[in-house]
Amino acid sequence: MKASDRRPLIFVTNDDGVQAAGIAALMRLATEFGDVVVVAPNESYSGMSHSITMQRPLFVSAVSAEPGLEVYSCTGTPVDCVKIGFDEILADRGGVPDLVLSGINHGSNANVSVVYSGTMGAATEAAMYGIPSIGFSLTDHSPAADFTASVHYAREIIDRVLRMPAERLAGLCLNVNVPDIPPAEIKGIRVCRQTRGNWREDFVHRTDPQNRDYYWMSGRFYNFEPEAEDTDEWGLRNGYATVVPVQMDLTDYSRLASLGELLDR
């Protein structure tokens, strides 16, 4: 956190688009904690992972502005929104915020879904700038999902994160998922690790009016360790809001030494 004599500057984005119910809930919540700048995609960028736009230029539009809450839409991905938000929109405010919030996503980003998630792409991008970030997701894909419980737990987690000492905030990135069950049945918050597993596809194959074959992606998650109680899938299935700390060093340290013996020369 910067000097405590001013309100924190909080940057909000998502991957469902600036018009989604989930980001409306999150930006309102964020105003309880600080001054808020929103830069979010102008349409859905679900499944866009950590992608950036290199083949075409980006356009940014002011959507609304009131004291303490500015909203912009951008024609790019969630990661683009973070980058252009920091470099252009926040240029006269130090270039970076105190905290980045992404979501609330309509749908789970638990397990390996974190890898495909645009919501978490934006959060991890912020963390790569050293800015603490939190991605929030609700395990309900519907546009009209009820974000009451998500907002409750988001408020508690944001409050605790903003009270953390500065040395623990640098690069902090949290993947928070809230189960789609009645709020009173949620048991609490549980810090977990990412569940091992994979998404395997079963494409829907159809033929268009011009007689061309086309394919819709459709798959499901296979949990490689359904019994492990320290995973986010176990936590969600057992009624917890789950928190997985995330980092982006992809090095497989367990293989470094043996690969060195095989390949170094």
Add this chain to the structure above:
Amino acid sequence: MKASDRRPLIFVTNDDGVQAAGIAALMRLATEFGDVVVVAPNESYSGMSHSITMQRPLFVSAVSAEPGLEVYSCTGTPVDCVKIGFDEILADRGGVPDLVLSGINHGSNANVSVVYSGTMGAATEAAMYGIPSIGFSLTDHSPAADFTASVHYAREIIDRVLRMPAERLAGLCLNVNVPDIPPAEIKGIRVCRQTRGNWREDFVHRTDPQNRDYYWMSGRFYNFEPEAEDTDEWGLRNGYATVVPVQMDLTDYSRLASLGELLDR
């Protein structure tokens, strides 16, 4: 590897598109080792990371076929190509190949660029299916880059990987980068870890003929540890072809315990 009485089935993709010089070099090289099926994007998908296409259907076209080398193009991302390749194109050949090769990318995917890379998105996706995979990149962005040295080192690495025992192959994923220097000056192969750092943007801001502001992404890599000799950036700068083993468990294990104390309840 499957039964040794048949040639390995090798799947090839990339993110520069099926027409790129880099994938032409890689698919030809792959035919030295096995039967080859190529499914690659129909245009450039650079910077697409691990993104998947959920908002529109995918189309697949046969590009060419000769004994031992089938080539298809797909209207999706590199990860889409892996998924539709496994689920549809390889459906009658067991649904998965023995090895996945991605590239050769026109441009470096060393350091944190691995996170943004479509080339490595495809490779890591294959590894999530348990299939060994290797992404190859040359630190030269030009369409007419010289892939001679890359092919030389790719041949050596593929040969060594195909000789590894099965238990070491499951989920193996390698990020290989070859420096853009005269082949004779390359010192050899060096297994490394991912360099810590980040890409920071400096958008090019212009006005279009309709007087709308637009922005082109443009940035550069900041190396947080230029002196560390075990990183891929150090290896490339010092004349080595670098190999980083990659995995996709993003959990920040170093923060699990302290976050649990702060948040569990």
